[in-house]
Amino acid sequence: KETLFLWDLDDMFVTTRRLWERKKPKHLRRPVKPVGTSLIVAKETNEARIRAQKEAEAKELGESLIVQHAATPQLVRHALERDFVSTVACWNLELDWRGKGTITRSQFLAMMYRCGICGNLQKLWDDFTQNRGDEASMSFMDLDPDAQAFLNECRGELLKKYKTLTQAWHEGIDPGHLEIVDLKDFADACKDALPLLKDDKVNTLFHYLMARHGQRSIRKENWRILLTGLPPSERPSAWGQGDDDDPHLNTVFREQEETRLIDTLDGFKRMLKAKYGSFFAAWKHALDREHNGYVMKQDFCLTCRRLGVKEVASIWREFLESTDKKNLITLEVLDTETAECWAELYRLLWKASVGDTLAAPASSAAPAAPVLEVNEAPQDEVPKDDGASPSPLPDDPGATNPVPANPGPENELQRSVTTVTTPEKTPNLKEGWRRAFDPRNIRRVERPRFFEGCKKLGYSKDPGRLFDLLRPERYREYLVYEDLVTDLNPNKFAVKANVKDTYLPMKYVATEEEVSLR
Numbered sequence: 001k002e003t004l005f006l007w008d009l010d011d012m013f014v015t016t017r018r019l020w021e022r023k024k025p026k027h028l029r030r031p032v033k034p035v036g037t038s039l040i041v042a043k044e045t046n047e048a049r050i051r052a053q054k055e056a057e058a059k060e061l062g063e064s065l066i067v068q069h070a071a072t073p074q075l076v077r078h079a080l081e082r083d084f085v086s087t088v089a090c091w092n093l094e095l096d097w098r099g100k101g102t103i104t105r106s107q108f109l110a111m112m113y114r115c116g117i118c119g120n121l122q123k124l125w126d127d128f129t130q131n132r133g134d135e136a137s138m139s140f141m142d143l144d145p146d147a148q149a150f151l152n153e154c155r156g157e158l159l160k161k162y163k164t165l166t167q168a169w170h171e172g173i174d175p176g177h178l179e180i181v182d183l184k185d186f187a188d189a190c191k192d193a194l195p196l197l198k199d200d201k202v203n204t205l206f207h208y209l210m211a212r213h214g215q216r217s218i219r220k221e222n223w224r225i226l227l228t229g230l231p232p233s234e235r236p237s238a239w240g241q242g243d244d245d246d247p248h249l250n251t252v253f254r255e256q257e258e259t260r261l262i263d264t265l266d267g268f269k270r271m272l273k274a275k276y277g278s279f280f281a282a283w284k285h286a287l288d289r290e291h292n293g294y295v296m297k298q299d300f301c302l303t304c305r306r307l308g309v310k311e312v313a314s315i316w317r318e319f320l321e322s323t324d325k326k327n328l329i330t331l332e333v334l335d336t337e338t339a340e341c342w343a344e345l346y347r348l349l350w351k352a353s354v355g356d357t358l359a360a361p362a363s364s365a366a367p368a369a370p371v372l373e374v375n376e377a378p379q380d381e382v383p384k385d386d387g388a389s390p391s392p393l394p395d396d397p398g399a400t401n402p403v404p405a406n407p408g409p410e411n412e413l414q415r416s417v418t419t420v421t422t423p424e425k426t427p428n429l430k431e432g433w434r435r436a437f438d439p440r441n442i443r444r445v446e447r448p449r450f451f452e453g454c455k456k457l458g459y460s461k462d463p464g465r466l467f468d469l470l471r472p473e474r475y476r477e478y479l480v481y482e483d484l485v486t487d488l489n490p491n492k493f494a495v496k497a498n499v500k501d502t503y504l505p506m507k508y509v510a511t512e513e514e515v516s517l518r
Helices: 006-022 039-067 073-084 087-095 105-115 121-129 145-162 165-173 183-193 199-209 220-227 235-239 251-260 265-276 279-287 297-307 312-321 336-352 429-436 447-457 463-470 512-517
Strands: 371-375 416-420
Touching: 073 087, 073 105, 073 121, 087 105, 087 145, 087 220, 105 121, 145 165, 145 183, 145 199, 145 220, 165 183, 165 220, 165 235, 183 199, 199 220, 220 235, 265 279, 265 312, 279 297, 279 336, 279 463, 297 312, 336 429, 336 447, 336 463, 429 447, 447 463
Parallel strands: none
Antiparallel strands: 371 416
């Protein structure tokens, strides 16, 4: 030690004090406390103060870096917890889903781009790997050392008591073999399986075992999270094997692996539907990101790379076999049923926006009456026809009610009456959606209201099937207008009349009826 404290000499001083007190008469002696009673308390208090001061300085430094928009390890951990419940879930399900124990620099950078973290990513990689270089690999201990230490502590206690994690699950966590454990049952089981674990730490462990946001219970496959940090060679012995325990029998990890080993068109479509809920949402959010109505090969390759699909050439060839176009695909090529149902709904909404298929509200049931603008024109200001000035053009507003060239006495008190007619209403997809499905401006359209709107529009196919084809999430029971198109103008009025405020997910060849509406 570079510094000598008083409590380091505690034993010597207490012994000397006792000898000194013994020399005094009994009625003058003062009691001497045991060794370190007061000094150890002072030592612990001082260490706690120094530790709190260091933590406060580190927190202040981290917050200042976050305010400066600097990429820090703390910011990365917050981003991973925001998108993947916890850093443990992100590591096991996304980064190290193969179970190798380490990741490379390219995998780390891909995850940073996915989480929206920009800046000096090279410095961020050096901070995590402690300047070991670009060729070095990152372990979970580098990513989140606190979480790794906590998992190591829990795993060590369980292996010491139950020998394997499988035995710990069946005897300690799920003795009733229900195959599903919620937080309350997990906390009760930890009182016997992990008696030294405090209540807040029990909640932390349960949080680390969750694989997604909103999860309320865990299963045996989530229990494998405790293997995080172990070398691949030691994992089988720590987990333990039985008749129903295969090291590769992990539903979560197997699904993650299947989504990355896609080499057929059917597998690619299954992945799109599982990830985006429907082909319509996958086309809008993943494939046709530029809203052109078609996808070229270059854009398709970028999308596949972003989704983790490697066999791009074979999937692209299977797409082109179902179409006569050589270098692009459309929504009809991706799913014919979705394209046909959306085309019919689009045409019906287009008609409803001008009141062809739906009864318009009372305020707009009939066009507004012409507005008469009365202007008294003095006789000396009336232009005379001298043959030099040309007649007004058809686009000239004055051509509607021209002023007589030679006013006579009978027209001396005549007033010029200009009729101002309201412009014809332009068809608008948003207006059709509002009239058919959302007349009360609730925004959310549940399944029953969607059925009623389809009935008003005269939709010829199954409304329930259309609802399933359009919704962006598998278990969502409502639709909004933004699920169909990208709305650039959330207002109820057009900001600029000559600028389109909607991006359609596909383009159409207008029919004669649509041309007449336009």
